[in-house]
Every structure is written in C-alpha cells, then in structure tokens.
Amino acid sequence: MRNLLDKGVGAAMLAACAFAAFVSPQSASAQMFLAKPDFKPGPITGSDPLVGLPIPGATPAEYQAHLLWNLRSGLNVAALQCQFSPFLRAVDNYNGILAHHAVELAAAYKVLSGYFKRVNGAKGLKLFDDYSTMTYNGFSTLQAQYGFCQVATNIAKQALATPKGQLHVTAGARMRELRNSLVPAYERGPVYNPHMIRFTQPPAPPLRAECWNKKGRYLSKKCGAAV
Structure with missing residues (x-):
C-alpha cells in the first residue's frame, strides 16, 4: 500500500496523493465508546501552543497555514493508524480531502515553507522538513488510538463536507479536540442512581x-x- 506520510508536499504532490475519488461523507458512523469521552472541543487559533510546534515571529497568514498543516498531518496519521475498522474509511476520506481541498493545502504549503525560508534563510527547507516530520510524530499514538481515531474520523467527514477554500475554518473549530484526543480516554464507570435501586x-x-x-x-x- 502507498505510504501516506507525505512530508513537505507541494501542489503537484498533493494532487498525486489524491489517488482516490471524492468520497461522500455519508459513511457509517463508528462509535468506539459506549459513552463518548469529553475531549474539550472549542475554537483555536494558529498561534495557540496546543496546535503544534512553535513558529515564532509568524504572521497571521503563516499561523493559519500552520494550523491547517497540523490538521492535515493529523488526518494523514489517522489514515495510517485507523485502518483497523473499515467503517472509519480513514484512507478513503483522507484522500478525498486531499483532492477536495488541494488548492488550499497547496497554498498553506507555500506560505509555511516561505516562513521557514524567511526566518532561517538557506536552512529553511531542511528545517521545514524537520518540522513536518516532528509534526507527524506528534500525532502518533497507541494508548489513545480509539479516541484519536474516533475524533479524526469525525473531522475527516466534516472536512469533506466543507466548501473548497474553507478547510482552515474546520481546522480552527476542531484542532483543539483533535489534540485533546491524543490523551487516553476510558469508558466511564457505572453512575449511582437512587431511582434505580431495587428492593432487596x-x-x-x-x-x-x-x-x-x-x-x-x-x-x-x-x-x-x-x-
């Protein structure tokens, strides 16, 4: 199977990686827990340290590209780690996102690579590759795999339904939840309910x-x- 960990891809590689046709977000929902864990969802901006590695001195446009690139990286890792369930459609959905949002992702790549060139000069591209690799590694999880896959799958479906050019909006709304899903979550234990007590x-x-x-x-x- 093709390696989906695409480091530092440009516009041409983004198009090449989208080897699957556009996938409808109407695939079956996969619930990993009896009671959905609270991953503390909420809006987030690209300058928030929770998003990913620091990029000091970035402009608002560069922070937005940083946010979008971290979302793409997380969904890329999910495409690799979440294939244990066919209902998640992890690979198909990710490839659909690459195809549907190719223009916006290519623009984010250009802006973000430009940041590393601007700040680091000749070493910029090498440092951008290092940044991309460490970003991928930051989403790799084993103990929190179920929670991560459940959240990433849900985000992927939303991304497929998001109009072209608006993927950064989805990133701003869901990245906090995606990062929080990397913390292991467990089923909640039985809750005491006095109204359900039976006579002995x-x-x-x-x-x-x-x-x-x-x-x-x-x-x-x-x-x-x-x-």
Missing part, C-alpha cells in the same frame, strides 16, 4: 429443624412469618 430479596426462612415438618413445609405458626 426478602430474607429466607429460618433453617432450624423444628421449623419444618417431615414433608418439608415451613411451620409458620411455630416459627413466625418467613418474611
């Missing part, structure tokens, strides 16, 4: 021999009521 089983009759006749019948007159 009544006590059994006494076992004293004198309370029973030879036919095995309990002598209530002699030993009292059984309950």
Whole structure:
C-alpha cells in the first residue's frame, strides 16, 4: 500500500496523493465508546501552543497555514493508524480531502515553507522538513488510538463536507479536540442512581429443624412469618 506520510508536499504532490475519488461523507458512523469521552472541543487559533510546534515571529497568514498543516498531518496519521475498522474509511476520506481541498493545502504549503525560508534563510527547507516530520510524530499514538481515531474520523467527514477554500475554518473549530484526543480516554464507570435501586430479596426462612415438618413445609405458626 502507498505510504501516506507525505512530508513537505507541494501542489503537484498533493494532487498525486489524491489517488482516490471524492468520497461522500455519508459513511457509517463508528462509535468506539459506549459513552463518548469529553475531549474539550472549542475554537483555536494558529498561534495557540496546543496546535503544534512553535513558529515564532509568524504572521497571521503563516499561523493559519500552520494550523491547517497540523490538521492535515493529523488526518494523514489517522489514515495510517485507523485502518483497523473499515467503517472509519480513514484512507478513503483522507484522500478525498486531499483532492477536495488541494488548492488550499497547496497554498498553506507555500506560505509555511516561505516562513521557514524567511526566518532561517538557506536552512529553511531542511528545517521545514524537520518540522513536518516532528509534526507527524506528534500525532502518533497507541494508548489513545480509539479516541484519536474516533475524533479524526469525525473531522475527516466534516472536512469533506466543507466548501473548497474553507478547510482552515474546520481546522480552527476542531484542532483543539483533535489534540485533546491524543490523551487516553476510558469508558466511564457505572453512575449511582437512587431511582434505580431495587428492593432487596426478602430474607429466607429460618433453617432450624423444628421449623419444618417431615414433608418439608415451613411451620409458620411455630416459627413466625418467613418474611
């Protein structure tokens, strides 16, 4: 199978990676938990440290590209790690995103690589490659795989339904949740509910021999009521 970890891809490589046709976001929903964990969703900007590696001195446009590139990287890693369930459609959805949002992703690549050239000069491209590799590694998870795959799959479906040129909006709305899903989540234990308490089983009759006749019948007159 093709390696989907595409480091530092440009416009041409983005188009080449999109080897699957556009995928409709109407695939079956996959729920990994009986009770959905709270991954603390909420809006986020590209300058937030939670997004990814620091890019000091970045402009607003460069921070937006940084945010978008981290989302793409996370979904790329999910395409590799979440193939254990065919219902997730991890690979198909990711390739659909590359095709649907190719122009915006290519623009983000250009802006972000331009940042590294501007700040680091001749070493810029090498440092951009290092940044991309470390970004991929930052999304790799084993213990939190179920939570990460559930969130990434949901984001991928939303990204496919997002109009072209608006993927950065989805990134701003979902990146916090995607990062938080890298922390292991577990099923919640049973919750005490006083309204569901049942009456306990009544006590059994006494076992004293004198309370029973030879036919095995309990002598209530002699030993009292059984309950």
